[in-house]
Amino acid sequence: MDLLLDGFxxxxxxxxxxxxxxxxxxxxxxxxxxxxxxxxTLALLLxxxxxxGADSAIIMFAGIYYGGMYGGSTTSILLNTxxxxxxxxxxxxxxxxxxxxxxxxxxxxxxxxxFVAGSIATAxxxxxxxxxxxxxxxxxxxxxxxxxxxxxxxxxxxxxxxxLRGFIALFLGLAIGLVGTSTGQARLTFGQPLLADGIDxxxxxxxxxxxxxxxxxAAHLRRKPLEIIPVGEPWMSRDDWGRSWRxxxxxxxxxxxxxxxxxxxxxLPTFLSYATEKRLSKHPEEFGxxxxxxxxxxxxxxxxxxxxxxxxxxxxxxxTTATAAIMLVALQGxxxxxxxxxxxxxxxxxxxxxxxxxxxxxxxxVLNLPMxxxxxxxLRIPRPYLYAGILFFxxxxxxxxxxxxxxxxxxxxIGVLGFFMRRFGIPVLPLIIxxxxxxxxxxxxxxxxxxxxxxxxxxxxxxxxxVVYVVIALLLLAMAVTGLRRPAPAEPAAAATNDEKELVxx
Amino acid sequence: MTTPRRSSPPAGVPxxxxxxxxxxxxxxxxxxxxxxxxxxLAGGYVLLDALGLEDxxxxxxxxxxxxxxxxxxxxxxLGILLAIATARGDRPExxxxxxxDLTQGTDVRTVGLLALVLIANxxxxxxLGWAITGALVFAGSAxxxxxxxxxxxxxVGVALSVGSWYGFYVGLGIPIPAGILDGVL
Numbered sequence: 253m254d255l256l257l258d259g260f261x262x263x264x265x266x267x268x269x270x271x272x273x274x275x276x277x278x279x280x281x282x283x284x285x286x287x288x289x290x291x292x293t294l295a296l297l298l299x300x301x302x303x304x305g306a307d308s309a310i311i312m313f314a315g316i317y318y319g320g321m322y323g324g325s326t327t328s329i330l331l332n333t334x335x336x337x338x339x340x341x342x343x344x345x346x347x348x349x350x351x352x353x354x355x356x357x358x359x360x361x362x363x364x365x366x367f368v369a370g371s372i373a374t375a376x377x378x379x380x381x382x383x384x385x386x387x388x389x390x391x392x393x394x395x396x397x398x399x400x401x402x403x404x405x406x407x408x409x410x411x412x413x414x415x416l417r418g419f420i421a422l423f424l425g426l427a428i429g430l431v432g433t434s435t436g437q438a439r440l441t442f443g444q445p446l447l448a449d450g451i452d453x454x455x456x457x458x459x460x461x462x463x464x465x466x467x468x469x470a471a472h473l474r475r476k477p478l479e480i481i482p483v484g485e486p487w488m489s490r491d492d493w494g495r496s497w498r499x500x501x502x503x504x505x506x507x508x509x510x511x512x513x514x515x516x517x518x519x520l521p522t523f524l525s526y527a528t529e530k531r532l533s534k535h536p537e538e539f540g541x542x543x544x545x546x547x548x549x550x551x552x553x554x555x556x557x558x559x560x561x562x563x564x565x566x567x568x569x570x571x572t573t574a575t576a577a578i579m580l581v582a583l584q585g586x587x588x589x590x591x592x593x594x595x596x597x598x599x600x601x602x603x604x605x606x607x608x609x610x611x612x613x614x615x616x617x618v619l620n621l622p623m624x625x626x627x628x629x630x631l632r633i634p635r636p637y638l639y640a641g642i643l644f645f646x647x648x649x650x651x652x653x654x655x656x657x658x659x660x661x662x663x664x665x666i667g668v669l670g671f672f673m674r675r676f677g678i679p680v681l682p683l684i685i686x687x688x689x690x691x692x693x694x695x696x697x698x699x700x701x702x703x704x705x706x707x708x709x710x711x712x713x714x715x716x717x718x719v720v721y722v723v724i725a726l727l728l729l730a731m732a733v734t735g736l737r738r739p740a741p742a743e744p745a746a747a748a749t750n751d752e753k754e755l756v757x758x
Numbered sequence: 759m760t761t762p763r764r765s766s767p768p769a770g771v772p773x774x775x776x777x778x779x780x781x782x783x784x785x786x787x788x789x790x791x792x793x794x795x796x797x798x799l800a801g802g803y804v805l806l807d808a809l810g811l812e813d814x815x816x817x818x819x820x821x822x823x824x825x826x827x828x829x830x831x832x833x834x835x836l837g838i839l840l841a842i843a844t845a846r847g848d849r850p851e852x853x854x855x856x857x858x859d860l861t862q863g864t865d866v867r868t869v870g871l872l873a874l875v876l877i878a879n880x881x882x883x884x885x886l887g888w889a890i891t892g893a894l895v896f897a898g899s900a901x902x903x904x905x906x907x908x909x910x911x912x913x914v915g916v917a918l919s920v921g922s923w924y925g926f927y928v929g930l931g932i933p934i935p936a937g938i939l940d941g942v943l
Binding site for chain 1: 808832833859877883888900926934
């Protein structure tokens, strides 16, 4: 508790409040731009935070984080195009509301719901994170290794439509993570001394999220302008409040636990919340046509889940979403060793972050509700300037890491990879998590085997490790069963091959 | 709608010829064989690189080549699996987004020109410095993406790049290498 108060003391100094407000504004401004989701917002703004002291940087970062998420939902509601898969529901239902002339209410319930969910979830973080961390610290390398394998496996196989593509992304990421001389010998450095320290994750993240996206959009730029719904200041009637508050709470209840699991992901809780609200609603007929519950619940679930992902991130050093992955990169950039020891080594930092999340969340509500019409104007930014700006700031971000032209070349190469990943429907998240966790995986394996003096059976010598492997095996089994149950797609596929052969023969 | 579309192959990556056939949802996405080939090549290179690694020190229970063998092997396997899946009619779901219109084919020219702008930045940044090449990146990309107001594009670009230079220098105390403008800025 004292630690939390200390955290608030750090977060509430005038200077840090200013950084939090700046972070919220920057985060919202960038997050609201079309085509930029929360993860890209964080990746692009990361270099900015490197400039200030670690505690201010983290507070600013918390602001950017919440601002970016809020900006993303504004875009979803006003443009009907989700920036992330977790805001699909918000996009569907919120845009229907906006089209029916209730944009102000949709934005308000999203913003206030995010605030409610974010506040409750942050408070839960204060309770859960230290306890999880206490347990985790007692775990040995074998268990930690198993948990990392689980996180990698879950992010790859449980989320996303195509398992094959998930694993392709994961192993490309692991291969990128091999680059460097961490084992004493140069691996995959192509004889290039600049690669000896490995590829900077900031460069990988910015390349995949920003350059890959900009190139991909450039290849398919929409020539006709999107319909943007004009919006006034968000507000809600008494009836809207009455219909919103329960979905907010239920959404929070769904979101936080799902986020806190090392499997993570915000899609599932948002879908569950939507289904629940539809079933419980007194106006089920409005669902699909713009029901306020359908925005309030999923948006709260999304936000609570995002806060929940901080549990594995801070207690275990395991990122499970793209946003969390960038956050981990940021913490490492500030010079902190992430992992189970982070809470013990830097309690001031962790509690500063946890307190500033609360502050940022409150600031967001105060600053953004009145500014919504202004943010909506940002949606009209000319597309050439928007994407030229993304390329500009991505280049600046990658260059500012070391001031080497070489990093810009890496940026382009990995950006082209990002382009082709989008072309072939390969998810970005497993790759980035593979890059981050690959080297850590090797490190834990080494530690575990060093302690056991090379005896491999140490890997399943701890109960937690055994449980985790059982979970992985069950997941694999479930995948195999669902795979066998659906032989149907294979048949039209085979037919397609025949058709194609015929076409070729003709 | 996912139809086989033209894609510009990056250097060294053999991509299948673009399929000129009209949009029929039954066609195999043949460019995907190119991705499969890339995976096999990349995995093969990881394996080859691992072959050149020597045994680690006595206190290194995990050999430096253990993980590379695993990763490289799985990459090759995934490439083969993807090729099989492609032959059986598996097709990718290309990513959608706010400004993306997938009903039209890939605009190779724009992507290529954007890549050129970025390559120019890489080639020139050491000589000219960020304050100049940054403006070039912005103005060049904006023009490639269809902005027709050259004067404004360049003005915004210069404002951004010089502004960011001073932002880093004054705000953060980090001098970005100035290139030929050393002493001027």
